[in-house]
Amino acid sequence: MSKQADPMAILRRAGFYIVLAAVVIYLVFPFYWAINSSLKTEPQLQMTPATYIPRAVEDQSISFHFGNYAAVFQNEVFTRGLLNSAIVAGTTTVLALMIGAFAAFALGKLRFRGRTPSLYIILAMTMFPAVSVLTGLFGVIRAFNIPAIGSMILTYLLFSLPFTAWVLTSFFEGLPRELLQSAQVDGATPFQTFYMILLPLTAPALVTTGLLAFIGAFNEYLFALTFTTVEPNARTVPVAIAQFTGLVARQEPFGEIMAAAVVVSIPLLILVLIFQRKIVEGLTAGAVKG
Structure with missing residues (x-):
């Protein structure tokens, strides 16, 4: 007979990965946001709400600016x-x-x-x-x-x-x-x-x-x-x-x-x-x- 998975072990493993994901996002997100902001023009930086990917002001298409x-x-x-x-x-x-x-x-x-x-x-x-x-x-x-x-x-x-x-x-x-x-x-x-x-x-x-x-x-x-x-x-x-x-x-x-x-x-x-x-x-x- 196959052993049944321990519910507490599953919860502990899930909690571990949730905490790990939160830590990774907390550490990586500032660097990602710096890259995202560096690839935008002044009008793109002033867009409200801010976009997580550089997008053109006119048609919201993805637009990267390396200037x-x-x-x-x-x-x-x-x-x-x-x-x-x-x-x-x-x-x-x-x-x-x-x-x-x-x-x-x-x-x-x-x-x-x-x-x-x-x-x-x-x-x-x-x-x-x-x-x-x-x-x-x-x-x-x-x-x-x-x-x-x-x-x-x-x-x-x-x-x-x-x-x-x-x-x-x-x-x-x-x-x-x-x-x-x-x-x-x-x-x-x-x-x-x-x-x-x-x-x-x-x-x-x-x-x-x-x-x-x-x-x-x-x-x-x-x-x-x-x-x-x-x-x-x-x-x-x-x-x-x-x-x-x-x-x-x-x-x-x-x-x-x-x-x-x-x-x-x-x-x-x-x-x-x-x-x-x-x-x-x-x-x-x-x-x-x-």
Whole structure:
């Protein structure tokens, strides 16, 4: 005889899929609406009620408009901001991983006086709100006359480096201590052990923390807006998008803003798709011991 399906199991499964669908819609819908809005003209954006697919104003036929994307790439402020963001975020990520990996190796594998207080100090540095140090940092940067690009890199390091060092420390601690001892027996120096043996094993953690640091620096707005007030050519892409102006006075170029947001999101999405396996490994490493 075939077993009858448990009604409670069916209800639980149905409830799970309903919640899952609601979460997916909640997360995906803003990005879909940005794409939908970026493919509309100004008259289409002003249609009431709003359409979920771009439609012509005259006959309600489906009509896609790619002029917003052309205008975005013809905007020198946006393209320069995109380049500035790539330079700032890329440099910040590389420096954070290099310095953070050295610090994590020392904190995770070496034993020295003050190790535990150092870990707590690093953890405490991640708790400061950004706005609380904005005025002081701006004063220091103005006093030393640091260029805007360099000031943003140094500032983003203040927030990404403690996070990177803290996360990587847990990965280095999880590596077998026998690896370090075997390398010492074979005559390897501590740097050779770190660079040739331990560092490759932490690749998932490096990818995960590096991607998070890159996204954080790429999307940061508050410090970028403040530090580039006296150097407009150094504006990053979030500041450039926020300061878009229309061709007509008092016009809000909503379609171009949405197109720029989609263009900026695509590289980050590609990076996540390329490194998704490493990201999953990095997030789940150490979750199960045995």
